[in-house]
Amino acid sequence: xxxxxxxxxIYAALGGLHVIDMAVQLFFFIVLLLLVKKFAxxxxxxxxxxxxxxxxxxxxxxxxxxxxxxKASKEALAQLKQTKQEAQKMIEDAKNAGVRQEKDxxxxxxxxxxxxxxxxxxxxxxxxxxxxxxxxxKVASLSVLIASKVIEKEISAQDQEKLxxxxxxxxxxxx
Amino acid sequence: xxxxxxxxxNIFGIxxxxxxxxxxxxxxxxxxIVFVLCVLGAKKLQMKPTGAQNxxxxxxxxxxxxxxxxxxxxTGKLFxxxxxxxxxxxxxxxxxxxxxxxxxxxxxxxxxxTADAGVTLTLSAMVIVLSHFYGIKLRGGKEYVKDYFRPIPxxxxxxxxxxxxxxxxxxxxxxxxxxxxxxxxxxxxxxTSSGVLGFFGGAIPFLAWQGFSVFIGGxxxxxxxxxxxxxxxxxxxxxx
Numbered sequence: 001x002x003x004x005x006x007x008x009x010i011y012a013a014l015g016g017l018h019v020i021d022m023a024v025q026l027f028f029f030i031v032l033l034l035l036v037k038k039f040a041x042x043x044x045x046x047x048x049x050x051x052x053x054x055x056x057x058x059x060x061x062x063x064x065x066x067x068x069x070x071k072a073s074k075e076a077l078a079q080l081k082q083t084k085q086e087a088q089k090m091i092e093d094a095k096n097a098g099v100r101q102e103k104d105x106x107x108x109x110x111x112x113x114x115x116x117x118x119x120x121x122x123x124x125x126x127x128x129x130x131x132x133x134x135x136x137x138k139v140a141s142l143s144v145l146i147a148s149k150v151i152e153k154e155i156s157a158q159d160q161e162k163l164x165x166x167x168x169x170x171x172x173x174x175x
Numbered sequence: 176x177x178x179x180x181x182x183x184x185n186i187f188g189i190x191x192x193x194x195x196x197x198x199x200x201x202x203x204x205x206x207x208i209v210f211v212l213c214v215l216g217a218k219k220l221q222m223k224p225t226g227a228q229n230x231x232x233x234x235x236x237x238x239x240x241x242x243x244x245x246x247x248x249x250t251g252k253l254f255x256x257x258x259x260x261x262x263x264x265x266x267x268x269x270x271x272x273x274x275x276x277x278x279x280x281x282x283x284x285x286x287x288x289t290a291d292a293g294v295t296l297t298l299s300a301m302v303i304v305l306s307h308f309y310g311i312k313l314r315g316g317k318e319y320v321k322d323y324f325r326p327i328p329x330x331x332x333x334x335x336x337x338x339x340x341x342x343x344x345x346x347x348x349x350x351x352x353x354x355x356x357x358x359x360x361x362x363x364x365x366x367t368s369s370g371v372l373g374f375f376g377g378a379i380p381f382l383a384w385q386g387f388s389v390f391i392g393g394x395x396x397x398x399x400x401x402x403x404x405x406x407x408x409x410x411x412x413x414x415x
Contacts, residue, residue: 018195019192022294022296024202025198025202028202028206029264029298036209038254039217041231047224055318122391
């Protein structure tokens with residue numbers, strides 16, 4: 001008896017097919033399909049599509065920018081190389097100029113020194129000559145003076161010697 | 176335990192016009208839940224997906240995968256909204272009955288809409304009818320008729336039967352799984368509420384079966400969508 005009620009219960013729950021249920025299900029499903037397509041999945045699909053395009057675009061942009069960067073870095077490298085070469089050349093030039101200048105300076109200093117030396121030697125020569133001239137003049141007048149003194153006074157040899165020494169000293173002081 | 180269904184027979188005195196109000200309620204509730212969830216999920220769409228949008232896109236990719244398994248994407252994208260709606264509707268419908276069954280006034284009002292043969296057969300019949308429609312639309316009537324006589328004409332009767340068999344199996348598989356789940360859940364509820372011993376004896380199997388029902392609900396939604404697309408591809412694809 002119990003099993004019979006169970007079966008009948010299941011049959012009742014199975015309940016046969018209700019036409020209105022089916023119609024309602026069909027109607028609701030179609031309405032749901034249209035609404036969800038319009039308000040939910042459509043926008044989501046659009047967004048995904050958009051993202052796909054965006055990502056593709058980004059990848060393309062990244063690739064092109066990478067190529068650009070590579071080109072720029074190559075250019076920079078070339079420029080750097082050129083600049084280095086230029087700098088090297090400038091340094092070399094400066095070195096050469098320095099050496100040349102050094103030589104010039106030494107040369108001119110040497111010639112200057114030689115000139116100064118020559119001038120000094122000439123000066124010394126003239127001064128010497130002048131001094132000799134003066135000495136000669138003095139010796140002449142001195143000898144005249146000594147002679148006059150000798151003549152004026154009779155003096156001992158000792159005194160004479162003393163006298164000569166005095167005069168020579170005098171001359172020396174005058175010189 | 177012996178709950179009936181809120182069925183009204185002989186509406187307007189027409190003998191075949193009947194309605195199970197619980198089904199009508201649950202169809203409406205399921206549709207509204209699916210609609211609200213989908214619209215909420217698609218509310219704040221961004222290039223960088225966050226939260227609900229991720230779930231939506233995951234479901235979309237999942238259903239896309241189902242379609243791609245059965246046919247080329249060129250014709251397949253036509254059926255993406257149908258497959259998506261089928262999947263989400265059946266999944267939500269299945270889970271509603273697992274979460275709770277509501278009894279009011281001796282009648283079961285709150286249950287899975289998919290635990291009713293009429294509802295599932297409507298869905299499967301709709302899928303089969305749509306497959307015939309798109310078969311004729313996409314490949315032309317001549318190819319469509321020719322398909323019944325391939326690979327050899329003698330198979331024609333079997334092919335004819337296959338169409339009805341497909342409809343029945345597609346619908347009744349879903350119904351059977353869900354209905355069996357609910358019957359067992361109802362029995363376990365009866366056991367747990369029968370007494371102290373029954374409570375401890377029934378609580379753990381009840382939990383286990385509920386978990387299993389969630390699993391079955393997901394699997395059946397997937398299977399229904401998958402088979403719907405397979406039947407569709409039989410009609411719309413050139414080669415089999």
